[in-house]
Structure formats: structure tokens, C-alpha cells
Amino acid sequence: MLGDHTRPEVRLGRSSWLWQRWGMSIDGTRYGHGISVHAKSTVTIDLNRECTSYDALVGVDDMTLGPGTVRFSVYADGARLWRSPVMRGGDAAVPVSVGISGRKTIRLVVEPHRPFDSVAVADWAQSRISCG
Known part of the structure; x- marks a missing residue:
């Protein structure tokens, strides 16, 4: 982990590759920020x-x-607090909103639907954790 441990931090040793991005696009709609991951990934x-x-x-x-x-x-x-439907390239983005009060760790998981789908790039756009 990097940082001073006073705010949310990605646990590097327990997370897959991720790309923090500005200007990602899902179904032709651009989003200001978020993270992109491979289709088989875990971000803790x-x-x-x-x-x-x-x-x-x-x-x-x-892409x-x-x-x-x-x-x-x-x-x-x-x-598990939330799970999306199976999503394909060209599908509109689906909103995620989960309550995490009293929790210590969250894990963002993307799973390929079929074995050859692991080449897909998946986005968590406008990703935000609200803290007190």
C-alpha cells in the first residue's frame, strides 16, 4: 500500500493490474475518470x-x-454486495451504488463470462468512495 493509511488505498499486493484513467469511453459515452482493468481482475x-x-x-x-x-x-x-448482469462491448454503462458503512475493505471484481473474454478491458468509470 502507498499513502499514510488515513484514507482509502489500493492494496497493491492483493490487486490485479489497473490503469487509472481520465477520459475512458463505454458505449460511445466518455467519462472523466476511473480505472480500467483486465476482464479477470480483483482490486482490493x-x-x-x-x-x-x-x-x-x-x-x-x-477500446x-x-x-x-x-x-x-x-x-x-x-x-458480495452487488453483481452486474453479463455485460458486452457496446452495452451502456450500468450504475453501481452500494452502502459500505462499518466495512473495512472493498473488493472490485471483474470476471470474464467465457474463457476467451479475458482479453476485454473493463471500466469502473466515475469510481468514487464517499467517506466521513
């Missing part, structure tokens, strides 16, 4: 303080060419 975030919600818009990035169907999930302290 230690909250380090009392936080109330996690919000994002998720989808397959427009994915060809196949790419994925499913997104949000876990907190090991319990």
Missing part, C-alpha cells in the same frame, strides 16, 4: 476510515475489439 481497497458508499458506472471499454462479455461484482469484507 482498504478503507482506513469510516466510509458510507461506493459508486461507479461499469462497462466494457470501447475492446471483438469478444468481451464480463460480469462486475463489489464485495465488502468478503461479502
Whole structure:
């Protein structure tokens, strides 16, 4: 982990590759910021303080060419709080909003729907953790 442990931080040793981006695009709509990951990924975030919600818009990035169907999930302290429908390239972004009060860790997971879908790039656009 990097930082002073007083705010949410990605746990590097327990997370997959991620690309913090500005200007990502899902179904032709551009978003100001977020993270992009491979279709099989886990990003673990230690909250380090009392936080109330996690919000994002998720989808397959427009840079994915060809196949790419994925499913997104949000876990907190090991319990799944939210799961998307199966999403394909060209689908509109789906909003995520989960309460995380009293939680210590959240985990953002993307799973390929079929084995060859692991080449897809998946986006957590407008990704935001709200803390007190």
C-alpha cells in the first residue's frame, strides 16, 4: 500500500493490474475518470476510515475489439454486495451504488463470462468512495 493509511488505498499486493484513467469511453459515452482493468481482475481497497458508499458506472471499454462479455461484482469484507448482469462491448454503462458503512475493505471484481473474454478491458468509470 502507498499513502499514510488515513484514507482509502489500493492494496497493491492483493490487486490485479489497473490503469487509472481520465477520459475512458463505454458505449460511445466518455467519462472523466476511473480505472480500467483486465476482464479477470480483483482490486482490493482498504478503507482506513469510516466510509458510507461506493459508486461507479461499469462497462466494457470501447477500446475492446471483438469478444468481451464480463460480469462486475463489489464485495465488502468478503461479502458480495452487488453483481452486474453479463455485460458486452457496446452495452451502456450500468450504475453501481452500494452502502459500505462499518466495512473495512472493498473488493472490485471483474470476471470474464467465457474463457476467451479475458482479453476485454473493463471500466469502473466515475469510481468514487464517499467517506466521513
